[in-house]
Amino acid sequence: MPAATDQRPDQLSPWQAQAMSVPESMDLFLGGGRGPGKTYTLAAMFLRHAEQHGPRARCLVVRKSFPGLQDIEAEFLEYFTAVYGSALRHDGQKHRFTLPGGATIQLDQLEREPDFQKYQGKSFSHIAVDESGQYASPVLVDRLRSSLRAPVGVPVRFFILANPGGQGHHWLVRRYAQRASWKPYVCPATGADFVTISATYRDNEFIDRDKYAKNLMAACATDPELAKAWLDGDWSVLRGAYFSNVIDEHRNMVEPWPKLPPRRGYDPYDDVEPWHTYLAHDFGSAAPSVTYLCAESPGAEWEGFFYPRGSIVLVAEEATVHPDDDNQGLGLTVPDQASRILSMCKRWECDPRGVADDAIFNKTGSQSGSIGDEFRRAGVSFSRAKKGARISGWQVMRRLLSDAGQPDKPGLYISRSCRYWWQTVPSLPRDHRNPEDVDSTAPDHAADACRYALTREKWATSIKVQFPN
Numbered sequence: 147m148p149a150a151t152d153q154r155p156d157q158l159s160p161w162q163a164q165a166m167s168v169p170e171s172m173d174l175f176l177g178g179g180r181g182p183g184k185t186y187t188l189a190a191m192f193l194r195h196a197e198q199h200g201p202r203a204r205c206l207v208v209r210k211s212f213p214g215l216q217d218i219e220a221e222f223l224e225y226f227t228a229v230y231g232s233a234l235r236h237d238g239q240k241h242r243f244t245l246p247g248g249a250t251i252q253l254d255q256l257e258r259e260p261d262f263q264k265y266q267g268k269s270f271s272h273i274a275v276d277e278s279g280q281y282a283s284p285v286l287v288d289r290l291r292s293s294l295r296a297p298v299g300v301p302v303r304f305f306i307l308a309n310p311g312g313q314g315h316h317w318l319v320r321r322y323a324q325r326a327s328w329k330p331y332v333c334p335a336t337g338a339d340f341v342t343i344s345a346t347y348r349d350n351e352f353i354d355r356d357k358y359a360k361n362l363m364a365a366c367a368t369d370p371e372l373a374k375a376w377l378d379g380d381w382s383v384l385r386g387a388y389f390s391n392v393i394d395e396h397r398n399m400v401e402p403w404p405k406l407p408p409r410r411g412y413d414p415y416d417d418v419e420p421w422h423t424y425l426a427h428d429f430g431s432a433a434p435s436v437t438y439l440c441a442e443s444p445g446a447e448w449e450g451f452f453y454p455r456g457s458i459v460l461v462a463e464e465a466t467v468h469p470d471d472d473n474q475g476l477g478l479t480v481p482d483q484a485s486r487i488l489s490m491c492k493r494w495e496c497d498p499r500g501v502a503d504d505a506i507f508n509k510t511g512s513q514s515g516s517i518g519d520e521f522r523r524a525g526v527s528f529s530r531a532k533k534g535a536r537i538s539g540w541q542v543m544r545r546l547l548s549d550a551g552q553p554d555k556p557g558l559y560i561s562r563s564c565r566y567w568w569q570t571v572p573s574l575p576r577d578h579r580n581p582e583d584v585d586s587t588a589p590d591h592a593a594d595a596c597r598y599a600l601t602r603e604k605w606a607t608s609i610k611v612q613f614p615n
């Protein structure tokens with residue numbers, strides 16, 4: 147039988163050789179930047195596993211997109227043909243390799259929930275998710291672990307390969323990408339023992355590194371931050387991919403207010419121009435639901451800071467979000483959500499009125515009417531945020547964020563207490579098909595609610611009614 151790769155260490159770069167020495171009981175996150183040889187390392191690990199366990203070694207690699215799957219299939223074909231020559235069996239239709247000792251490597255596309263059915267009841271000893279940054283949420287990736295089973299004596303192992311950027315950037319950063327390399331830890335979400343390995347193209351002596359770096363820079367000429375992340379493997383520079391150059395905590399973050407400033411109808415400051423307060427809501431049930439208590443400044447000072455006229459402050463946040471997944475809600479009913487919003491309004495002594503996304507006013511045909519109707523019955527009154535304004539809404543948001551801190555221009559300010567906003571908005575990726583838009587599969591719920599707050603019809607009718615002159 148041909149020799150295994152670990153018997154040919156000269157074929158591996160130093161980081162790849164070190165990766166091979168991580169105990170097999172540890173799952174691996176192969177991160178860093180583009181091109182260090184992550185996929186090649188995976189092939190080397192599969193080869194070693196196959197050589198040691200023969201037909202009991204059953205490997206699976208999934209990718210989200212079909213073209214992506216073809217790329218990895220071509221890489222594996224080249225690699226395993228170099229090792230086994232004509233003894234390798236490859237079924238291109240089924241995307242399956244059978245190695246001379248009987249081990250199998252199955253490549254597959256896993257795009258959405260129903261695709262998962264095909265793995266039910268199946269067992270694999272090694273499972274790898276390549277380009278896992280393409281998964282907006284970790285749900286499918288985690289679910290694959292249920293197929294990780296092997297006979298006694300055969301180690302099971304899970305591999306996550308990823309590059310910075312992409313829709314899954316947020317959960318990968320939180321769980322794996324910013325861990326120190328080579329130091330074992332327990333993944334807080336799955337309880338699995340993990341080791342993170344970060345390498346960059348500079349660690350790959352098998353390619354023309356200067357040329358590769360130039361190509362990477364050319365590939366993201368309009369996106370210097372992405373270029374930096376890919377070249378240096380620095381996942382933190384993509385913090386703020388869409389709003390990156392307009393958000394600055396020093397300018398946009400305000401310390402939590404103890405109470406709201408004077409408002410018409412609430413405070414006896416007749417000679418003081420009042421602030422306007424209102425809610426802005428983005429609805430979700432399976433997805434997160436987010437509501438902001440917003441205050442628009444008349445051009446006044448509050449809590450030691452002057453807010454130019456028209457400035458918007460997100461004062462408080464009510465977000466129903468799964469603790470481990472920014473893109474998942476808590477499945478609360480409308481009355482339950484309304485009751486949380488009412489508690490927030492009670493705490494701040496403000497009216498439960500404001501704007502919400504258009505979709506909640508669609509008639510469902512059911513007896514309860516639209517979601518907007520349900521909210522109204524539960525005591526929370528929403529009117530439509532301005533229609534069809536997604537990209538122009540983002541532009542307004544960018545402008546207000548960048549003008550914050552200027553003495554004569556309205557800005558957007560967000561309380562430190564709006565945790566979901568600070569957790570998600572600064573790192574929202576762009577939509578790769580339309581760089582002017584935010585990727586709508588990323589956790590954009592706080593951003594959406596914020597956008598409704600900024601693009602509402604000025605002095606919405608409901609607010610006029612509530613605070614008459």
Ligand SMILES: Nc1ncnc2c1ncn2[C@@H]1O[C@H](COP(=O)(O)OP(=O)(O)OP(=O)(O)O)[C@@H](O)[C@H]1O
Nearest residue numbers: 157158159179180181182183184185186309352353
């Ligand atoms: N040990 C090695 N011996 C020979 N060639 C290698 C080795 N490691 C990597 N390479 C080559 O370097 C190139 C990049 O490797 P690979 O595709 O594995 O990188 P990657 O980190 O998966 O890249 P990406 O970030 O694009 O997914 C490939 O052409 C691969 O064949």
Ligand SMILES: [Mg+2]
Nearest residue numbers: 184185186276
């Ligand atoms: Mg790769």
